[in-house]
Amino acid sequence: MREPIHILIVDDDRAVRDLLSEGLGDSGYHCETAGDGAEGLRRISEAAYELVVSDIDMPQVDGVRLLQEIKRLRPDTEIIMLTGMVDAEIAVRSMRMGACDYLTKPFKLAEVRITVERALEKRRLVLENRAYQKTLEQRVQERTAELVRKTREIEELFNRLKGAYETTLEALATALDARDTETLGHSQRVASYTVDVARRMGVGEPELTDIYRGALLHDVGKIGVPDAILRKPGTLTPEEWVEMRKHPEIGYRMLQRIGFLETARRIVLSHQERYDGTGYPHALRGGAIPLGARIFAVVDTLDAMTSDRPYRRALPYEAARAEIEKFSGSQFDPRVVDAFLQMTRGDWLHIQARVMRELVTPDQGRG
Ligand SMILES: [Fe+2]
Incomplete structure (x- = not known):
């Protein structure tokens, strides 16, 4: 069985946290919550999450700062930003900084689920692609090494053959000289x-x-x-x-x-x-x-x-x-x-x- 997917929800609004946690929990995700940006940072440094859903507007450590830290510490973690209507500009900025998507409050659970699924699918593809790339590089390396080895073997064989030819020709010439x-x-x-x-x-x-x-x-x-x-x-x-x-x-x-x-x-x-x-x-x-x-x-x-x-x-x-x-x-x-x-x-x-x-x-x- 596949391991459950871990999602961290960071919002200073308890109602939003609970709604998301329950809604996504019902979809089979394993959800944890953090009440502010500082707690979110602490969680992130302690454990890896496939996805973080974070509010932008929070006291002290805000969502944008949290986003930067997550990208630095956990580059494989995807992030969805939550924003009020007024934050649309910041939402766009966070996308540029590496957030995967954003949701505007108030949101419907169905919409959240689709956005989460899309983010996780994107993450899966990126990781798969990277793994494939790595396998490919490894195979190229292996094949190159094999090719070099074979070329060397052929060269050696060729030189031995050439040496045998020359020796034969020289033996013939020596016999001729003697006569x-x-x-x-x-x-x-x-x-x-x-x-x-x-x-x-x-x-x-x-x-x-x-x-x-x-x-x-x-x-x-x-x-x-x-x-x-x-x-x-x-x-x-x-x-x-x-x-x-x-x-x-x-x-x-x-x-x-x-x-x-x-x-x-x-x-x-x-x-x-x-x-x-x-x-x-x-x-x-x-x-x-x-x-x-x-x-x-x-x-x-x-x-x-x-x-x-x-x-x-x-x-x-x-x-x-x-x-x-x-x-x-x-x-x-x-x-x-x-x-x-x-x-x-x-x-x-x-x-x-x-x-x-x-x-x-x-x-x-x-x-
Ligand atoms: Fe001659």
């Missing part, structure tokens, strides 16, 4: 060099990742070149060169079903192209060659010249630098060469050391 050049870390080194030059040229993500992967896998197509040719100690015959030169296209085809390597494989296809159109397989020129491949061509020359080979010792960095500068505009893109020349020997050694460290501890990422 071909027997130069530990060649692919990772040129991939890191390529990314560093690209970054210097203003390239950002996600292009940097594509460039890294393309450079890393540049020679993946050499899997399709027979050992007899790939590892032949002497010079290749023209027929053998034809076989050897198929490796960019073999690599390109190998990667065609791997969606996330779509951009990278274009670098694989074009890594043997030259800026002046004398490269292969398509004799592309200038900007027709993907930027990643144009950068790769420069840093691959650096790495090849400064690494030991079975038939010669590593050349000094200065020799590679001079060679690259010499072929700027012919074999190499001059813009790439400019970016390359801005880097010092120390920069390259730094990248080289980082790559070697990562080869020993592969789960650290390429940084």
Whole structure:
């Protein structure tokens, strides 16, 4: 059963108090009375009422003052003001100050009941609305927290997957290096060099990742070149060169079903192209060659010249630098060469050391 609704009636006129108390009591409300504003204040501070019906014109603490105090102490209590004809202006003022309604003396009980019901209904709606609002806010908060949690989980998963992909690609590149050049870390080194030059040229993500992967896998197509040719100690015959030169296209085809390597494989296809159109397989020129491949061509020359080979010792960095500068505009893109020349020997050694460290501890990422 619902608890009875508590109404406080404040009036210095006993007859009015009794009439209201009895009349509203008959309607099932639990009524208490106070003989003046001061007593009304005391009651209000001691207990909470759903509704106060208060006279305006009372000695000492009048109805308007009581109204202000009630609004301060009990903001959820509704107030109906009682006024004589002459007080109409004050009644309007009290409405502005937060009274819910007013009744003009003399009043009929039926009219009082309707006004009381209306005030209580208004209060119920306000409270209900507030509760709903609160529940809503709480639910929004909960859902937001859940969303943040889920997003974090997905990010974590994505990063783990990405890490697994990169590790797989790097393992493949290492296997290729072992078969071909027997130069530990060649692919990772040129991939890191390529990314560093690209970054210097203003390239950002996600292009940097594509460039890294393309450079890393540049020679993946050499899997399709027979050992007899790939590892032949002497010079290749023209027929053998034809076989050897198929490796960019073999690599390109190998990667065609791997969606996330779509951009990278274009670098694989074009890594043997030259800026002046004398490269292969398509004799592309200038900007027709993907930027990643144009950068790769420069840093691959650096790495090849400064690494030991079975038939010669590593050349000094200065020799590679001079060679690259010499072929700027012919074999190499001059813009790439400019970016390359801005880097010092120390920069390259730094990248080289980082790559070697990562080869020993592969789960650290390429940084
Ligand atoms: Fe190649």
